[in-house]
Amino acid sequence: MAGHIKDERKTAYRWLGTVLAVLVYIFLLAPSIIVIPVSFGSQYELSFPPKHYSLDLYRIFFSSEAWMQPLLLSLRVAFATTIISSIIAVPAAYAIVRFEFLGKKLLIGLIMSPLVIPSVVFALGVYLYFSYLRLTGTTVGLIIAHTMFVLPYTLVIISAGIQKLDANLEFGAMLMGAGRFRMMMTVVLPQLYPSIGAGALFAFLISFDEVVISWFLAGPNTTTLSVKMFSAIQWEISPVIAAVSTILTALSLVVCMINVLLQKKTETPA
């Protein structure tokens, strides 16, 4: 009898926990989901649910110079950032995992600092510095700043990948006479593709979504999609933003699915 009462109470608590959790899931997901139906609505009114469904907003987005230029710039910046940050992060991660050297902790702290420093402070600093170097309002300036900004993320992901590798293979290659560079190219890199891929993917998304630094560095010809969107939400609230939002959400969903798959992959061998 007593056991029966306790079980009932336990189920009641479980129920309460589940109901609360579902409410929080809804709160978390609502903003990402709600933009989807709105984006298929009409261009003249912003309503939910839309009264008529159409592809008008996407048509406007893809045919308007004012949106296409920022989109292309964002894609260019994100591609360049992804490639450069991967090229820098792979050897750096290798050095951090496999070597001990003077000032290592300090250097790691410095590389990781954009994670902790508020992006507005980082953005102002880069803006002042780049004004001095005359790099504000240039694509190169954006790429350099973004590369620094995404480096902590790629470094963490690639380091985690290197930590799982068997160092004996690297020893072996070098004992057999391979130089460091050859060993990196033939032993480390081929095993590291999944981590490099994941790091690159995150770098791309983070650069593509980045607002604050791009906002400070933006010039008349270097307005990224996120900056254009930021000012559009502030000043015009045009329904086209819903179409852009849906495209961005789709991109996030792809990244998130790959994130989940990678987590599974790393869990299975262990």
Added chain:
Amino acid sequence: MTVIASRGAGPFIAPAAILSLLVALVPVIFIFYNSTAGGTSVDAFASILGSSLFLRATRTTIEVSLLAGLLSVVLGYIVALHLARQPARRRAALMILVLLPFWTSILVKSYAFTIILGRDGIINSFLSWASGADIALPLIFNRIGVMVGMTNYLTPLVVFPVLASLLAIDPALYRAAEIMGAKPSRIFLTVTLPLSAPGVLAGALSAAVMSLGFFIVPALLGGKQDLMLANLVDFYTREVLDWNVASAVGVILFVLVAIFAVPAMLLRGKQQGVR
């Protein structure tokens, strides 16, 4: 960690080291340099410390960060507890519900909240429809809008560390407590909560660090009276064109964040040491 050599790291680490020296360290030096006009004056600090705009923004920043941090810890805990109780396979699937918002652009979320919370937004339309009266609750361009947007952004950040510490609890402890006759509420208070405290602390600190520097959410969902320090940096840079004062605000924000970030990092170091 396998160390294969203590020499020869140079060429591997050099590009990252040069980049971070030039693009992470130098900008911070620029801010400190500018805030004191090259180390010659404290005018910028004197002028902001005497300005009511700055004092109000500081108060708003601290109030909003504490409250949003607290709310997101509560919401994050609810989700983490639910996830921790699922079988591994279902948990992986449910994680998508946290990861998708985590990876969704802050602009998308802020825009969505203007649709949800706006004057003719989803909530107001629904309430008007349900009550038959014309309801227009002020849910946006004020403190409520900022809190909703920030809590929404911070909650996933709290879920990850809390979930990790909940999963680290030995299930035998729960069984032992149950056999000894502890009620579910008692088990929660004496086993679950204390043992997940490190994760909660880590989550709360990172939420505080993130929220102190918030820029987008107050700019898009807040009113004029909800300006935070980050918005003030932008305001002085862009509208007033006073780089010294903007830098001074930046320095203060930097110091505020350091106060929270240093314990967070020490905590993380300690946890790794234990492992």
